[in-house]
Amino acid sequence: MVSRSAPHDSRRPLGRTGSSAQIRPISNTSDADSWHVSAFLLRREPVEHAEALAKIRQLRARILFDNGRRPDFRESDGGYADDEELDYDAWHFLVGTESGGPVLGYVRLCTPVTGHLFHARTYLGEDEYGNMLADKGFDPAETFEHSRLVVEHRSRKLGLGIFLNALAIGAARHLGAGAIVGTSGTKDGQDRFHERFGFRRIEGTRRYVDNYTEDVVVMAQRTADGADEYEGLVSRLADRFPTFVSTDTPMLDRSRVAARPGPVLAIPADNADRDTWQPVLFVPADPDSRAELADLVNSGQVHSVHDTVRSQLAGLIRSREPGRNFTAEQLSAGIVEQLGGVDISDYGTWAWYPWSGKLVHILPRREFRLMRTDRNREKITRSDQRRLLDRRIGIVGLSVGTSAALTLTLEGVGGAYRLADFDEFELSNLNRLRAGVAAVGVNKAIITARQMFEIDPYLDIEIFTAGLTDGNLAEFFDGGSGPVDLLVEECDTAYVKLAAREQARARRLPVVMDCNDRGMLDIERFDLEPDRPLLHGRLGDLGSADIRDATEAQEIELILTMVDIANASSAITESLGRIGHTLSSWPQLASGVTLGGALVTDAARRILLDQRCGSGRYYIDLDEQLAPTRNTAPI
Secondary structure (H helix, E strand, C coil): CCCECCCCCCCCCCCCCECCECCCCCCCCCCHHHCEEEEEEECCCCHHHHHHHHHHHHHHHHHHHCCCCCHHHECCCCCECCCCHHHCCEEEEEEECCCCCCCCEEEEEECHHHHHHCHHHHHHCHHHHHHHHHHHCCCHHHEEEEEEEEECHHHCCCCHHHHHHHHHHHHHHHCCCCEEEEEEECCCCHHHHHHCCCCEECCCCCEEEHHHCEEEEEEEEEHHHCCHHHHHHHHHHHHHHHHHECCCCCCCCHHHCCCCCCCCCCCCCCCCCCCCCCCEEECCCCHHHHHHHHHHHHHCCCCEEEECHHHHHHHHHHHHCCCCCCCHHHHHHHHHHHHCCCCHHHCCEEEEECCCCEEEEECCHHHHHHHHCHHHCCCCCHHHHHHHHCCEEEEECCCHHHHHHHHHHHHCCCCEEEEECCCECCHHHHHCCCCCHHHCCCEHHHHHHHHHHHHCCCCEEEEECCCCCCCCHHHHHHCCCCCCCEEEECCCCHHHHHHHHHHHHHCCCEEEEECCCCCEEEEEECCCCCCCCHHHHCCCCCCHHHHCCCCHHHHHHHHHHHHCHHHCCHHHHHHHHHECCCECCCCCCHHHHHHHHHHHHHHHHHHHCCCCCCCEEEECCHHHHCCHHHCCCCC
């Protein structure tokens, strides 16, 4: 399983970065139609297929050679060789952008038929390998091996490595694998890459391997345990595996492909992109980035191009002298001056949104931010806007939290975010959350991040699709890219509400929460009051450890105490006895969620700019505000 596919796909910048733009790679690609896949089971006979096998081996060896990093894959005559018996009775996957086009990536899936030749068995030795299978409870007849994942350099920034990895795992699952094993390099983080797919290191197996010139470790995944971060992608590719199997090659043995009944109607398989959430940013002024942009345009993955940068430049020039009436000639001259000799197509940044296939041309980061927040003045000054964009905001719970995240983004309150929610978008969420029917089944953190990036592709966003857990609390608050400056807490789990506040108080972070009922806004200024009791003392001395194992009834009671049910609206109090009977959950409206996003944003802006905004609970109840006695019109 040692792979050369840019294992840091979701974290490492794509190409070089300039001061004006951060190039972001795709972290997860689930649209199988973006790639042309050819899958086949290779038998030793007939011998005329030796030429095809030789080409596969040369492709692998050339990429594994890696410009001399692994010299054992280079032959004395200058060619490349990666000859292995494991190639026979194994599944081979070749991926490119079009049928008959160049192969851009490859991965091999070895079946139990060749289990006696597995890399992991050779690497560990017969006894240690057998002990590993027994210790893990793996049946040798259901154990597959995933290996030789390689990606051409020019395609390593488009998520192909992730796609290939998921493809092999999905194929193994479709073919009946109970477990998958493999060896993984550690020098470039390949082992961490595979961990994101549910593979775990086998303790005591790490050692240096000469032909890879790095430490290698054995990793294993139990199929029943799932594929962690990429479970959705793997599951969809497992279902689609038969559609990838080549029908025009004698190398195919369809006896290993399970027959699956098709639908009565010829409806295409579900290939919606539910996983990708980061745009890819290209700065054409950088030669490497320009070449990568050209590769993308030629790949067929761009569905539409939106180039309005000339009008953006015109708006930038007008904003600098708002009292001046520019003629067309003066605007053109100003644009030429702003370009500074750079061709307009190479100016600024091209942002590609993989989930929609849109490629958008925008101004460089500083000019983009200047124009995007220009209408905020003077409610927010230029200097205050810069201060706000330097702050990082954590948001837990993405129902009301999504409204808050989008409003914060629109207003420029925060330039970096961490979003946490384990839940997937459901059809019933469309009564209050801004999304479309195509978002059903997509994780809420992914939906929110996509919408935020479509407003400002220069944002720094990290997502936690498992929600906030004991295992990721520290990373959420103190991640490597910088600590959180303010927490927006909007989840509906009592334990997480308390645990998050404990972490915030320990770090002296302010916490803001909207309860989506009567416009109730809750503020806890732990930054100013580090000894302040959690939730204004409503739970007494209870901590998260005390309620970790709360029953469902206790959970409801805790939540009601936290939000102060005595001051709730009549609609909420009257619904309590009906939840789980005639109501599926707490009643919520889009107007209330939208108001909550506005209240959270306003409070966050005041806090981050050191303006007056103290701890407490505040009600902006529209039933009261719209009462006849509040009418100020003279007639």
